[in-house]
Amino acid sequence: MKEGNFITTTLESLIGWARKYSIFQYPFVTACCGMEYMATAASHFDIDRFGAGLTRFTPRQADVLFVVGTISHKLAPVLRKVYEQMTEPKWVVAFGTCTITGGLYDNYAAVQGIDAIIPVDIYIPGCPPRPETVLDALMKLQEKIQREKQKWSLRK
Amino acid sequence: MVLEEVEKEFSLRRAESIDGIPTFYCHRELVLPLMERLKRDFEVLLDITAVDYLGRKEKRFELVYHLLSLSEKMRLRIKVELGEGEKIPTLSFLWKNANWLEREVYDMFGIEFQGHPDLRRILLYPEFKGHPLRKDYPLKKSQPRIKLLRPERE
Amino acid sequence: MMEKMLLNIGPSHPAMHGTIQIKVELDGERIIKADVEIGYLHRGFEKTAENRTYMQIIPYTDRLNYVSPLLNNLAYAMAVEKLLGIDVPPRAKWLRMIFGEISRITDHLTCIAPIGMELGAFTVFLYMIKAREFLWNVLDATTGARLTTSYIRIGGVKADVPENFEDLLRKALEETKKAVRDVHGLLSRNPIFLKRTKDVGVVSQDDALSYGFTGPVLRSTGYYYDVRKAFPYLYYDEVDFEVPLGERGDNYDRYMVRMKEIEQSIRIIEQSLSKMEKGPVKAEDEVAEAYEAIKASQEGKYLDGKLKLNPNLEGMEREVYYKIMARVPRYILPPKEDLYRSIEGMIRHFKLIMSGHGLRPPAGEVYVPVEGGNGELGFYIVSDGTDRPYRLHLRAPVFSIMSALAEMIKGHYIADVIPTFASINMIGGELDR
Numbered sequence A: 001m002k003e004g005n006f007i008t009t010t011l012e013s014l015i016g017w018a019r020k021y022s023i024f025q026y027p028f029v030t031a032c033c034g035m036e037y038m039a040t041a042a043s044h045f046d047i048d049r050f051g052a053g054l055t056r057f058t059p060r061q062a063d064v065l066f067v068v069g070t071i072s073h074k075l076a077p078v079l080r081k082v083y084e085q086m087t088e089p090k091w092v093v094a095f096g097t098c099t100i101t102g103g104l105y106d107n108y109a110a111v112q113g114i115d116a117i118i119p120v121d122i123y124i125p126g127c128p129p130r131p132e133t134v135l136d137a138l139m140k141l142q143e144k145i146q147r148e149k150q151k152w153s154l155r156k
Numbered sequence B: 001m002v003l004e005e006v007e008k009e010f011s012l013r014r015a016e017s018i019d020g021i022p023t024f025y026c027h028r029e030l031v032l033p034l035m036e037r038l039k040r041d042f043e044v045l046l047d048i049t050a051v052d053y054l055g056r057k058e059k060r061f062e063l064v065y066h067l068l069s070l071s072e073k074m075r076l077r078i079k080v081e082l083g084e085g086e087k088i089p090t091l092s093f094l095w096k097n098a099n100w101l102e103r104e105v106y107d108m109f110g111i112e113f114q115g116h117p118d119l120r121r122i123l124l125y126p127e128f129k130g131h132p133l134r135k136d137y138p139l140k141k142s143q144p145r146i147k148l149l150r151p152e153r154e
Numbered sequence C: 001m002m003e004k005m006l007l008n009i010g011p012s013h014p015a016m017h018g019t020i021q022i023k024v025e026l027d028g029e030r031i032i033k034a035d036v037e038i039g040y041l042h043r044g045f046e047k048t049a050e051n052r053t054y055m056q057i058i059p060y061t062d063r064l065n066y067v068s069p070l071l072n073n074l075a076y077a078m079a080v081e082k083l084l085g086i087d088v089p090p091r092a093k094w095l096r097m098i099f100g101e102i103s104r105i106t107d108h109l110t111c112i113a114p115i116g117m118e119l120g121a122f123t124v125f126l127y128m129i130k131a132r133e134f135l136w137n138v139l140d141a142t143t144g145a146r147l148t149t150s151y152i153r154i155g156g157v158k159a160d161v162p163e164n165f166e167d168l169l170r171k172a173l174e175e176t177k178k179a180v181r182d183v184h185g186l187l188s189r190n191p192i193f194l195k196r197t198k199d200v201g202v203v204s205q206d207d208a209l210s211y212g213f214t215g216p217v218l219r220s221t222g223y224y225y226d227v228r229k230a231f232p233y234l235y236y237d238e239v240d241f242e243v244p245l246g247e248r249g250d251n252y253d254r255y256m257v258r259m260k261e262i263e264q265s266i267r268i269i270e271q272s273l274s275k276m277e278k279g280p281v282k283a284e285d286e287v288a289e290a291y292e293a294i295k296a297s298q299e300g301k302y303l304d305g306k307l308k309l310n311p312n313l314e315g316m317e318r319e320v321y322y323k324i325m326a327r328v329p330r331y332i333l334p335p336k337e338d339l340y341r342s343i344e345g346m347i348r349h350f351k352l353i354m355s356g357h358g359l360r361p362p363a364g365e366v367y368v369p370v371e372g373g374n375g376e377l378g379f380y381i382v383s384d385g386t387d388r389p390y391r392l393h394l395r396a397p398v399f400s401i402m403s404a405l406a407e408m409i410k411g412h413y414i415a416d417v418i419p420t421f422a423s424i425n426m427i428g429g430e431l432d433r
């Protein structure tokens, strides 16, 4: 930008813009979908292009929770705890059919959709979803983050 | 041949098998001495599992051991019939992986192993009631550990 | 006075690829006691399988050891074939071998990638995953899926390979060789890597046998056992390959054995490619769409010539179908052209698919093992003569190996848990089923 020029925007959308391109994600990887998650993160598909390359392995520093793979009833309390430990604002991505409906595993062991445990923002279908689908979902998430009413506060 | 010797000594009953693995039925009380004997030739305990013949056979469970002899390049299957509530001695001091394998059988079928050092659930959680691989456990009966936000199934 | 500390690693931990929990009791940084808790990915595979027909189980087997899905397919398909007593045609066998070995390579690549990553060598991860991506392209082109392929079916394989298969495969193998070479350069003599892996997590040969180890982890202790050599199946006795062995059974040996096995698998694939007969040339032109054939068959007519099939069915055309599928009408689905064209084909298809009919093997039980990515992977199936297995059990190699983890990390530093755990290639789907 040349000197003396300026852009007008609302603070709201500025924050949204900043947030959507600096997604710190927490991968909660349990099963086969993790393989595609790895592929998405590696060089061929490169999730870094979307500003979502930085994985934080502690929920306290993450904004987006990627739930990747089947969640069993044994694991359900862990997932909820991880979610509760994340600070606001936070979003959840359900990665793969298992996290959406239980997928192939309609039985005693698997949770039939993680929205029975935690609220979900974006669902990525596929068993496992191809990396292209994941990137598409990521962009949808970014749109959602941009459009949202931003929660923020100035602390004295 | 080891097998013929053992077959006589422990009065095993030969069962037919279509996959070429020699299969024998053994009495519950003779399992321990039999396995101690077999351990000399069969170095690896491949697997322990069970089958639930609810309502089909007189004794409800059949415990299936798969053994592998690396030197003889041979596998062996030993079966033990068990009624509901009947116990069976553990093999965990003969083969170390029997520890976990038996825990799995206990978890899935509720078969108890006498003398097992640490018999508790392995794949499921302690609050779980029942044993899922029994034929009378319904496929879709889940037991959530936490309160769910919505019912799982309609 | 020493003070003990209890530390909980997992279930959701960055270095736990997959979910397990290790509770360790520490004296300073040394582990004095460890307790491994598994089952977080227990998905009820065995119970579900009892409620599915034989054909429906194939997709589930993909998701057991999901880094080498085709080897699981293979073990299951071979078990059911044994039960049915059918033999598969030679071309299908070669294809099974090629794809099985591709799967083994992806397995080992995906095992070594995190070892590198967790020990601070992120480049290794990127190189390995890159090579895997090329291999997956081959799978994608042939099977239509990257990971969960369900390619190996009962009686043969799903489809013949596409025309550019050899080029794709050779390119992928080149890339793999390059990645392996690079990783050798990065890790194999790297002092940091050696410090973290040499003489760490040692397993003696006796312990390994007593724990029921098989596969690369057993071979790393120097014990020569490979199902492909000891009980040859497919055409493994017709190709020439070595079984790499380790010496001490530590993390480094496990890494090295896997690296060498990748090279051997490449050898097997190359030999299979040259030994397999060339695929039939597809010459005929397509004459009609499938729906036209169906319409004609409703009027009792039979439409001659080649049909235009859905692109998903590429490689399943009638002229190649019986080269890749056993010709056993009782058990094997008819080619799609027959299904669309004639009422007999339709009936045959329905009889095999409809619930209550389906594939009904004779009563009996089988245990069929193959050499999986982690060792002897066997399916134990009990059939009672209906269209669903009465009992289906997977002999998971990694289950036995994991039961030794607590002992393997005992006495070591807490940081050694990471390479030790990574080097045994724990796969949740196979471990917990």
Ligand code: SF4
Pocket (backbone or CB within 6 Å): A031, A032, A033, A034, A068, A069, A070, A095, A096, A097, A098, A099, A103, A104, A126, A127, A128, A129, C063, C148
């Ligand atoms: S959605 Fe499919 S690929 Fe993903 S975890 Fe579930 S079964 Fe595995």
